[in-house]
Amino acid sequence: MPSYIDSILKESRVLYPHEEFSRNSHVKSMKEYSKIYKKSIENPEAFWAEKADELEWFKKWNSVLRNDHGFFKWFEGGELNASDNCLDRHVKSGNANKKAIIWEQESGKNRIYTYGQLLKEVCRFANVLKKKNVKRGDVVQIYLPMIPELPIAMLACARIGAIHSVVFAGFSSDALKDRIQDSSAVMIITADGSYRNGKVVSLKDNADNALKECPTVKNAIIVKRTGISINFVGGRDCWWDELMKEKEISDLCEPEKMHSEESLFILYTSGTTGKPKGILHTQAGYLLFASQTFRYIFDINNDDIYFCTADIGWITGHSYIVYGPLSNCATVVMYEGAPTYPSPDRFWRIIEKHEVTIFYTAPTAIRALAKEGNEWPNKCNLSSLRLLGTVGEPINPEAWMWYYETIGKKKCPVVDTWWQTETGGILISPLPGATPLKPGSATKPFFGIAADVLREDGSKANLNEGGYLVIKNPWPGMLRTVWNNPDRYKKTYFEKFGVYLTGDTAHIDEDGYFWIMGRSDDVIKVAGHRIGSAEVESSLVSHRAVAEAAIVPFPHEIKGQAIYAFVTLKKGFDKNDLLKEELRSHVSKTLGPIAKPDKIQFADDLPKTRSGKIMRRILKAIAEGSAEYGNITTLVDPNVVKILAENREK
């Protein structure tokens, strides 16, 4: 497969929206898009205030936007509740019987929650939280697989004003422990286990291990999903079902009146250095942005059935399974299990079974499923589909075209949506009824988003010149700070240029289209998952055999990027395959299976400058099998490069 950059340079296809699609969509032409975009940039406060009026408020705001020494405040003075906006509002307007969540289990069974039923469950669980003494402003740790209790727990937290912090259930106990210690959560909600590829995976053991070093957590609520036996800790652990059944637990729970800038949730994500950072999103701005982007970019109509394959443990699930769709009264399909279980047509079968109209997934899944062959999707009836989406990493034009032709049958626009945990919602994406598509480009900024590409010195890059992708103005869904670390917020995102630094590189073409090229920092996107080199390096160095480790990405046909580790061993340890396997499983245990290096090369020495800095640029070239190392004369020992290249893992 040619590299992404090679193929975008050659990419010249343009695909125009079909007339019928445009006619029925929210934004029907580029002219209309440009007019609204212009208005949103010229007067963002008026634009967002008008949009905010569409939410339900207990009290309207006094000011739309305020810059408090670099910390942005939206809709101050206003009061609302996210769960009220996602549930009560729709029940009151006659949608109690509309399907909110269609939950497809890995076993093939499904369970449906209407808006009325979901509201009742959320209220009951909110009352359970209150009974367990969770207060407004407390952090609640959620560590659950893709089961309905996950969105129910999130919305129940939102209802009582508790801050949820969801950790992806595929993360290890160490990763969970780090996050709980940083957030000081008072409670954890987890499950006995989960289903994955037909097998039961234990979850409670991980939680128990993490909790050994998390004294702030006083209570644990456990969902019985698989029935496997667990270690039940008396005085701390309770079963979800038993608490929900208690007679005194009411079906009604008044939503708290939350101030616009009170915290809604924390979600941890990897950065360049150190431990993952807790990205903080607040009430009104986040909800408004998730809601508006969902409506326009997925062009949602009342009878759509929308299926997003992300895990709710990531931001995509937060914004585009929970808050975006539910605030729009949409019907969401949420799937519990693995994409290829029991066979590689699982997603296509789900689309057929539930007559899905809008499908949102990641390039990794598209590439992996394309590789399985066209017979799988071709056996399924995909005629209900009208719109496709992708997110998480650059999509190569080949995969884009396969998605468009084989899944969308050339009639469904593909929205390539660029955004980040920090941005809360999509910032760059086509609007499907308006934007002509170029395979591999995320196209144009959403309303109110002043995206640009800058050079190292802060000047604007020329057309087609690669540079730093930045956002020059605040938007309602942006992160408000890094939990416990406001300095890190300022330093990471605003120090370099004084405007929001995304960490990505991109270029803009002559039509004003954005082409995302990848990360400019030490974050690696493995199968769309965001992994910090520093975390994997610390994990490796925590193994008794390892003296030093350096991590770089290398291109991978399915995962986009994979991890290549250069490892030097302590004296007395043998370089052998057994040790490589042990190191892989060590990373898997300490961080989670998604962070496992695909390749490990033992090295006696790493390329270092005289000041002791490891030259990753050189290691990256070696891992890619390229001889273009750049300048190596500043190295202590330039010979190291040759030795490493000769022993490269193929």
Ligand code: PRX
């Ligand atoms: O590098 C970009 C890539 O994913 C990063 C954000 O990762 P995360 O916070 O985990 O959020 C992922 C889901 C929103 C970005 O900095 N990325 C995301 N979407 C795209 C993308 N790269 C290229 N094209 C995209 N559509």
